[in-house]
Amino acid sequence: MARTAGRPPRSKAEILEFRSKIGKHALEIYRTEGFGAVSMRRLAREVGCAPMTIYAHFEGKTDILRYLWADVLTDMSHDIEKKLKSVVVPSERLQTAAQTFIAYWIDHPDHFRLVFMSNDVTRADVSTFVMDDNTLAHVLMFSDLIRNVLPQEHDVKMRTDTLISGMIGIAFCMITIPDYPWADATLMTKQLLTSIIT
Template identity: 85%
Template structure:
């Protein structure tokens, strides 16, 4: 049987590496010029391939955005989990995770804007991404930590959602209204946590 011409199929690792390369270039363009400047044609030029090669790995610009969201959330979760490795005690673990979460977004304002303030994306796309189990896992970790602090808490979801919305709110204010003389983000986070675990 005659062999067909062309490149042999890429391995899963090669595909993931190429997707990562595309994502890296998309993030660089986003940081420099905003997500509106990201296009399949421009990414192809940056990566050094044909636009159709980009489409073989991503359905379109929104798919690249979802990839970047997932990558940033994974980075944030890894940061929180790494800091939790050396912390014992339920309250201390919740405190460490809460501070690490807020610190991550304050220290990475471009990541915050990408995940929480992206334009040019439909409500349906955001909803699909948010309801994905991998996405929800990044936030469920706080439910587990709250259960450790309050094992008999009846409404863990309400407590978790209040904590998450408060943490995101602190990061939002610090990142988007920097001229206001906010209290220190660490102090605000500590105050939020004191109310949550009282």
């Protein structure tokens, strides 16, 4: 298969390497100086390339920010796993996981905004959130926790999705509408869980 002349496209490995290099620097900036400090121009400056070169590897800024999600999500996961260690009863495990999940976002509202709200309102057509395997694992964890409480239930997926969107909703509301006197998050989570396990 005679390839045409000219410089060949970047190899898969080269693409990944560049992307992860950018992601690494973005994470560094984000960790030390916060979210607002992460900008395309600065990223290019620190990596040592022209600002426009980044656009050859990423769709845009949101595409870069996805590299920060993994960091936050594993951080949250560790919180949950730590709490789950001392809990054995299935229903209590589900309860603990849900409470820890919500508490994490409320305690780290900037992380929540980064993961769930780091999109441009003007670019609403572009899909913000892309589920990768890592993210999906967190969903599956809750799925398993529910299954352990309701072994013979077959609506597990629907219940899982309801729980997850409900938990995210509680965190979302308490973070973005802090002026409203929301009921206690723990109680709301409990209330939400009653619908899932009945």
